[in-house]
Amino acid sequence: MADQAQSTNFKEAFSLFDKRGTGRVDLDSLGDLLRACGQNPTLAEIGDLKGGMRGGDFDFDAFQKILNRPGGFRDPGEPEEYCRGLQVFDKDLTGFIGVGQFRYILTNLGEKMSDDEVDELLKAVDTSSGELNYMGECRYYRSEGSVSVV
Structure with a gap:
């Protein structure tokens, strides 16, 4: 689970990707948003995540579930x-x-x-x-x- 500082950073990143100010981010921006939050999803993982979502966008609660998913994402490496x-x-x-x-x-x-x-x-x-x-x-x-x- 993310600590308070991380959660604040994730919210800030989410708001930057919320182009319309509706509290929702376009599904096509999911990979970029995850990377902006320090995650390293593969294209296949992004495709799987998108496939499991309804509609063309998602809210912060859905995004938090992705960030906190069991197993997380692979380490970006050195x-x-x-x-x-x-x-x-x-x-x-x-x-x-x-x-x-x-x-x-x-x-x-x-x-x-x-x-x-x-x-x-x-x-x-x-x-x-x-x-x-x-x-x-x-x-x-x-x-x-x-x-x-x-």
Whole structure:
């Protein structure tokens, strides 16, 4: 069960996603809202959760039940794990991989992302050289104490 501070944070996040101010959030925003609350649902989990809900939106009580579900969601992992995974594709161990290769990895391996999701992710990093400095990104996220795909 979430403590009082967490519950307050969850309510704040929920209200940010409540675009119409009705106390309800569009079902299509469920995955983003869960991630904003520090959860790490898979696309399959999000699909299952959506399938179990009626209507096109949900209220905070329904959201709390999802947050407090038995077993929770998988741990997002440590930045080092992502670095090691990307290092497999870095043949020369330079700390860089091609943007096209990175896109291929994210859209074809593991839990696949859409091209739009990858485009959104790549907006946050410098890709002007055609390569992604994944080791630099890993160092950044390790120092920030947060986790990202890169």
